[in-house]
Amino acid sequence: MKVASYNVNSLRVRLPIVIKWLTDNDIDVLCLQETKVQDTDFPTEAFDGIEYDHVFKGQKSYNGVAILSKHPIEQVIFGFPDEPRDEARIIKAEINGIVIVNTYIPQGQSPDSEKFQYKLKWFGRLLEYFQRDFGSLDKVLWTGDLNIAPKPIDVYDPEILLGHVCFHPEVHDALNEILSWGFVDVFRKHCENANEFTFWDYRMRNSFKRNLGWRIDHIMATVPLAEKSTSCFIDKEPRAAERPSDHTPIVAEFDL
């Protein structure tokens, strides 16, 4: 089973890329972030047309998450159980006997902002969410735009970027607390020394061409699930399309 994550930065603009990429690559499950579309305008017909089940939660202008799947999507829960629920940032679902948690984690703006404190709290709430619902021996896949580059190898310049909200010691601590609960970075498991990225900032001139990137989109799996992974790679092909997203998909394959 191939599972992927992709921050589309507007699903309506990226719809042709998503449809083509899904069908060309025979993806079983695709988790999307930053769909930027309200539920009434979600392009359900397009996914009906290629026979992908779909669940989604959006809002006006910002955020928005969705799961697309060739297999039935069951037990769907949007948001955290407590306030603020952030329904357009987290979806949990069961597909093929696996729990998938698709998250769009707050970016955090700047380290001295309220939004950064909100981001740190979000990691803490997510750990509680996992602890409440699962044991680390369950097959759980946590994926999405996590807005954190875990290690120096995951950014284009670790010295200059240290202290950025997506490469910050406090966020690293928060991530490591969740990872030590029982998640494996599936990309790192398969590509130990790969200096590869999933995001290149639009605001930097020619950032993609110059490879000034970040690895902030991830596929994390609990140990029993990670044991079943056979490959994991970042697919840069969607970046070659017209009007590409600033992110590109990450894919993991599991032999279940």
Added chain:
DNA sequence: ATGGTCGGCAACCGA
């Protein structure tokens, strides 16, 4: 050479 990002959505906000 005298520049320099996107998308949503209607003036700026968020990334």
